[in-house]
Structure formats: C-alpha cells, structure tokens
Amino acid sequence: MGTKAGATQVGSLSQVVTVTKYNFLNYFRARRFYVMLAVILLISVLLTALVGYYRPVAFLGLPGTPASQAVLGFYGAAWGGTGGFLSFSSLVVILSAAFFGGDAISGEFQNRTGYFLVPNPIRRSAIYVGKWFAALVASTIILVVFAVIVMGNGLFYFPGAVPWEFEQSLLFAWVYLVAALSLTFAFSSLFKSSSISILMSVILLLFVFGVVDDVSMFVAGIEPWYSITYGAGIISSILVSPYPQHEVTESLGAAFGRSRTSANPHFVISTYTASVPEGLEILVAYFAVTAALGLWLFVKKEFTS
Amino acid sequence: MANAGPPPNSILPSLEAVQLTKTYGSFTAVSGLNLKVEGKKCVGFLGPNGAGKTTTMKMFTGLISPTAGSARIGGVDVTKDKKAALASCATLIETPEIYPSLTPREALSMLCEIRGVAAGERRKRIDEALGKVKMTEWDDKKVGSFSKGMKQRVNVASTLLSDPEVIILDEPSTGLDPRGMSEVRDIVKSLSDRLVFMSSHLLAEVTEVCQEVAMIDHGKLLVYDTIENVTAKFAGGGGSVEIGFVKDVDAQTQAMVAKINGVKEVARSNDKHLVVRFDAGTISQEKLFEGVAGLKAGAISFQHSSGLEDAYLSLIKETL
Numbered sequence: 001m002g003t004k005a006g007a008t009q010v011g012s013l014s015q016v017v018t019v020t021k022y023n024f025l026n027y028f029r030a031r032r033f034y035v036m037l038a039v040i041l042l043i044s045v046l047l048t049a050l051v052g053y054y055r056p057v058a059f060l061g062l063p064g065t066p067a068s069q070a071v072l073g074f075y076g077a078a079w080g081g082t083g084g085f086l087s088f089s090s091l092v093v094i095l096s097a098a099f100f101g102g103d104a105i106s107g108e109f110q111n112r113t114g115y116f117l118v119p120n121p122i123r124r125s126a127i128y129v130g131k132w133f134a135a136l137v138a139s140t141i142i143l144v145v146f147a148v149i150v151m152g153n154g155l156f157y158f159p160g161a162v163p164w165e166f167e168q169s170l171l172f173a174w175v176y177l178v179a180a181l182s183l184t185f186a187f188s189s190l191f192k193s194s195s196i197s198i199l200m201s202v203i204l205l206l207f208v209f210g211v212v213d214d215v216s217m218f219v220a221g222i223e224p225w226y227s228i229t230y231g232a233g234i235i236s237s238i239l240v241s242p243y244p245q246h247e248v249t250e251s252l253g254a255a256f257g258r259s260r261t262s263a264n265p266h267f268v269i270s271t272y273t274a275s276v277p278e279g280l281e282i283l284v285a286y287f288a289v290t291a292a293l294g295l296w297l298f299v300k301k302e303f304t305s
Numbered sequence: 306m307a308n309a310g311p312p313p314n315s316i317l318p319s320l321e322a323v324q325l326t327k328t329y330g331s332f333t334a335v336s337g338l339n340l341k342v343e344g345k346k347c348v349g350f351l352g353p354n355g356a357g358k359t360t361t362m363k364m365f366t367g368l369i370s371p372t373a374g375s376a377r378i379g380g381v382d383v384t385k386d387k388k389a390a391l392a393s394c395a396t397l398i399e400t401p402e403i404y405p406s407l408t409p410r411e412a413l414s415m416l417c418e419i420r421g422v423a424a425g426e427r428r429k430r431i432d433e434a435l436g437k438v439k440m441t442e443w444d445d446k447k448v449g450s451f452s453k454g455m456k457q458r459v460n461v462a463s464t465l466l467s468d469p470e471v472i473i474l475d476e477p478s479t480g481l482d483p484r485g486m487s488e489v490r491d492i493v494k495s496l497s498d499r500l501v502f503m504s505s506h507l508l509a510e511v512t513e514v515c516q517e518v519a520m521i522d523h524g525k526l527l528v529y530d531t532i533e534n535v536t537a538k539f540a541g542g543g544g545s546v547e548i549g550f551v552k553d554v555d556a557q558t559q560a561m562v563a564k565i566n567g568v569k570e571v572a573r574s575n576d577k578h579l580v581v582r583f584d585a586g587t588i589s590q591e592k593l594f595e596g597v598a599g600l601k602a603g604a605i606s607f608q609h610s611s612g613l614e615d616a617y618l619s620l621i622k623e624t625l
Contacts, residue, residue, distance in 0.1 A: 009388060009389065009392050009421060010418070010419060010420070010421040014418070015418075015419050018415060018418040018419055019415075019419075021415075022404065022407060022411065022412075022414075022415040023404070025406065025407065025411065026404040026405070026406045026407055027406075028406075029406035029407075029447070030405075030406050111402050112399070112400070112401055112402040113401070113402045113403065113404055114368075114401075115368070115398055115399055115400075115401035115402070116401035116402065116403050116404075116412070116460070116463070117415075117419075118366075118367065118368055119366035119367060119368055119391065119396040119398055119473075120391060120396075120416060120419050120420060121387070121388045121389070121390075121391040121392045121394075121419070121420060121421075122388065122419050123387070123388055302368070302369040302370065303363060303368035303369060304329075304369065305359075305399070
C-alpha cells in the first residue's frame with residue numbers, strides 16, 4: 001500500500017507548532033493557569049503593601065544611600081532575594097515549572113490523553129517538544145506578569161529608568177525557567193503519576209538542591225557547580241553591586257565549619273558565587289542534559305494499562 | 306495502448322504481524338503472532354480478556370514496542386517508521402481521553418493538522434465526522450464536561466477525519482449506550498471501502514459488521530478466516546443458547562447446568578448469563594429448557610446464540 005495517494009505527511013516542525021498551539025490553549029483555559037496567576041498576584045500584592053506600609057530598609061535603602069545603589073537594592077530585594085533566602089523570582093520560576101511541566105508528560109499516561117495523540121503519524125519527539133514549548137509560553141507569561149509588577153513598584157519608588165541589571169536578571173530568570181522546565185519534563189517522563197512528578201519537581205527545586213548547595217559549600221567546601229540552583233544564583237548576584245566574589249572564606253573558630261588544612265587548625269566556611277558565564281553554563285547544561293534524558297524516556301516509555 | 310498496470314493507490318491496504326512478540330518479564334502477552342489481513346473489509350479480532358488483543362493493537366499503533374518481530378501497516382514497520390506507517394491509518398485504542406479544556410472541534414482540528422488534512426477541508430471533515438457520531442450540537446463545549454459515552458463518540462469521529470485506508474478499532478462500543486453502540490455499528494458498516502480491524506467482545510456486533518475474524522488466545526493466533534468458514538469448521542453440531550439469570554450466576558449453578566443431559570459445554574459470558582452448547586436436536590433443547598427450569602436457579606431468558614459464538618466457545622476453552 002505504502003502511503004496512500006493524497007495522504008500527506010506533515011513535517012515535524014509543523015506538528016510541533018500544532019501541539020504547542022493546542023496544548024497552550026488547554027493550559028490557558030485550565031484552572032491551574034489562573035491559580036498560578038492568582039498566586040503571583042497575591043505575592044505581588046503582599047510585597048507592594050508591605051513595602052508601602054513598612055518601607056523596609058532592605059527594599060528602599062537607608063537615607064543617604066546613592067540612588068543607583070538604592071535602586072539595585074530594591075530590585076535585589078523584590079526580585080532577586082536577599083540574605084540567602086529563596087528569591088521571589090526563583091519561587092515563581094519553580095512554581096511555574098512544576099505547575100506546567102510537572103505533569104505534562106506523566107499526564108499523557110495517567111489521564112490517558114496520550115491514547116488520543118500518540119497513535120497518529122507524529123513522532124513522540126514532536127509531541128514532547130510541542131508540549132514543552134506550550135509550557136514555556138504559559139510559564140513565561142506568569143514570569144513576565146511578576147516582572148511587570150516588580151518594575152511598576154520599582155518605578156513608583158525610584159522614578160526613571162529600570163536598571164540594566166534588572167533586565168539581565170529577568171533574562172537569567174527566563175534561562176532558569178527554560179532549564180527548570182526541562183528538568184521537570186524529565187521527571188514527568190520518568191513517572192506515570194502526575195502528582196508524584198509534580199511533587200518531586202517542587203521538592204527537588206525548592207528544597208533538595210538548596211540543601212545540596214549548602215552542604216557542598218559549608219561542609220565539604222566544594223563549589224556546587226553541579227547544582228541548578230547554584231547556577232540560578234546569577235539572577236540575584238547580578239543585582240548586587242559590585243558583583244560578589246567567586247569565593248569568600250570566613251573563619252568561624254572551632255565551633256562550626258571544617259578545618260581547612262592541618263597546618264591551619266581554624267575552622268572555616270566557604271561561600272561560592274557563580275559568575276555569570278558559569279551560571280549560564282550550568283543552566284544550559286541542565287537544559288541540554290535533562291531535555292535529552294526526558295525525550296529519551298518519553299520515546300521509550302510504553303502505554304501499558 | 307499497453308496496460309501500464311494498476312495505479313499505485315489500487316494496492317490493497319494491509320496490516321501484518323510478523324512473528325510479533327511482546328513479553329513483560331516472564332509473562333508473554335503476544336507470542337510469535339503471524340497474521341496478515343489485506344483488502345477492503347472488516348476483520349473482527351476476538352479473544353478472551355488477556356488474550357493479547359489490545360497489546361497487539363498497541364504494537365500496531367506505536368503505543369508499545371514489540372519485544373520481537375514486527376507490526377506493519379501497508380508494508381511499513383511501525384517501530385521503524387511510525388509516521389509513515391500511520392499516515393493512512395486511523396486508530397481508536399481503548400478509551401482515550403481528550404484534553405479537557407478543548408472542544409471537540411478543537412481536538413479534531415488538532416488531529417486534522419497533525420494528519421495533514423488541507424486547511425480548506427478541515428471544517429467540512431470535522432462537521433461530517435461530528436455529524437456521523439451525533440455530536441454536532443456539542444462541538445463548542447469543553448470535552449472535560451462530557452460523559453464517557455460522549456467522549457467515545459468524539460474518539461470515533463477522530464478516526465473518520467483523514468479518510469484513512471486502514472482503521473484500527475479496539476472495542477469501539479465501550480462506554481456507549483445501546484443507541485450509541487448501534488450507531489457505531491452502522492458507522493463501521495459504512496466503512497466497507499477500507500480495511501477495518503476491530504476487536505470486540507460483542508460477538509453479535511462482530512457477526513453483524515465483519516466479514517472475517519481472527520481469534521487469539523494466550524497471545525497466539527487460533528484461526529483467521531471468513532466468519533462463514535470459521536463457523537462451519539468450529540461451531541460443530543448442535544446448538545447453543547444464552548441463558549439469562551435474575552441474579553449473578555455462581556459456580557454451583559454453572560456446574561448443575563453442565564450436568565444436564567445433552568449439555569456439552571457451559572461458559573459464563575457475563576455475571577448473569579451462561580452460554581450453553583448442547584447436542585443437536587429439539588429433544589436436547591427441550592431437555593435443556595426443562596433441566597434449567599427444574600434447577601429453580603432464577604433463569605429468566607433463553608436466547609439462541611450465533612454460530613460465531615459456538616465457534617468461539619469451541620476454540621477458546623477458558624477465560625481469565
């Protein structure tokens with residue numbers, strides 16, 4: 001028989017666009033998109049109200065602080081995070097990646113939507129990529145909404161131009177989103193249960209990587225170059241002026257930390273900060289490796305009852 | 306003028322399993338299946354639960370990969386080139402779910418785009434398909450609010466969109482009400498200009514719409530032939546009836562029916578029905594009716610079953 005006369009094979013690129021379009025439509029109309037939007041708006045409203053009411057120094061700077069420093073300080077606190085806490089932008093990225101990517105593939109198995117889409121003349125890779133783009137578009141909208149609200153606040157307190165460091169930070173946050181989505185898609189390919197894949201994604205990105213970073217730096221004294229959250233640190237670091245040093249070592253005496261050498265009995269801790277190129281390399285590496293892994297898992301995975 | 310031979314599109318549509326095998330650890334779901342169905346007709350794919358029907362169909366549609374052997378559609382190995390193999394093949398495996406926030410029109414439009422239906426034709430094709438499954442008035446409602454039967458109607462519509470040469474249907478009547486089942490039968494009957502490969506547990510449905518049957522059990526092909534030939538070869542002498550009971554049939558009742566004079570075989574077709582094969586002749590039939598009535602086990606109906614049922618019972622000795 002071969003291919004029937006008149007039955008045309010559609011190019012994979014066109015099929016990716018089709019899958020993206022309809023998956024985005026599905027996302028856009030689904031409750032979770034609006035729940036995510038509501039979460040972001042809630043964070044933004046709280047942030048705006050607290051800064052407006054309490055006028056914290058961490059956000060608005062001390063009187064007499066140079067304007068350029070104060071502006072960066074505001075964006076650092078509202079967007080980039082301060083004092084080692086998880087930044088708001090990272091929280092938005094992680095929640096978006098988990099919400100839109102956590103069950104993107106596992107849902108095809110658990111919810112049986114894969115039985116509608118997969119047995120068609122389309123490669124599984126086209127489905128995977130199409131769904132990934134749809135999740136990226138939906139997550140990007142959420143990230144941009146949050147960025148616009150932060151910028152609105154920034155312009156209210158510091159009228160004038162938005163610092164270029166914030167623009168860079170926004171770009172880095174988006175790169176982090178790309179990598180985080182790739183990671184959550186890989187988890188989604190690994191599990192058949194949607195709730196497990198979402199939960200695993202959140203736990204990993206929100207807690208596990210952070211703990212690994214701390215243990216690696218403070219206990220083992222090793223730079224956590226293998227951690228996605230360490231790489232994502234550039235989102236905050238770019239909003240610090242001057243850019244933090246790559247390695248800072250502090251002596252804490254004998255009570256805490258580790259002995260650096262037998263010749264130096266004082267206990268020390270090392271804090272590492274990824275440089276911009278290093279951070280980008282880590283994020284891009286995470287994207288590439290987890291994209292390949294997730295795609296391979298999805299292509300190999302079987303639709304068994 | 307010399308005959309240039311048949312044009313390429315006159316080549317018959319086909320499905321072929323070549324030593325098709327699927328194992329899960331030590332369990333063999335499909336074992337070296339060799340089957341070639343070819344031409345424009347409807348072929349019923351029968352077997353008990355766990356026989357390997359759905360596993361076979363999933364291998365034909367790329368949902369799972371064979372452990373060994375190959376599944377070919379139109380001569381193209383599905384594992385090697387799924388996109389080419391399914392280019393002119395529509396499928397309905399089990400009961401798929403559709404993205405809940407999409408409407409039937411959008412879901413079918415997505416498939417039209419994936420399958421390469423020309424943009425100018427999509428609306429017409431979708432209207433026709435939705436019309437055939439009586440879902441036109443629901444075309445702009447979100448699928449998430451649909452009943453299982455309504456979703457299955459949309460699934461059936463999805464197989465009609467791209468004018469496929471081969472249609473693989475895995476129990477297409479699942480979840481449908483009696484009217485829906487009848488409508489699906491009519492749709493399948495109307496697809497006589499293509500190859501339809503359909504699994505079903507409803508032997509009456511298969512008898513009504515198919516010309517040929519393939520039966521498998523324990524992952525192995527038992528027979529593939531026309532319904533007439535299968536019936537003639539395997540139905541044997543005698544007859545069979547399906548007896549309905551007012552309550553679930555227990556093993557004791559089944560055993561007592563089996564002891565009635567002239568009864569050759571008894572199998573449970575569902576919780577409240579037994580299919581009974583008995584010796585030829587009205588005397589045997591009379592004895593069977595009297596015997597079953599005498600059991601006072603709550604028998605409420607007797608219905609003659611088709612020759613295909615007799616053949617099925619003859620070939621397939623036990624079910625899971």
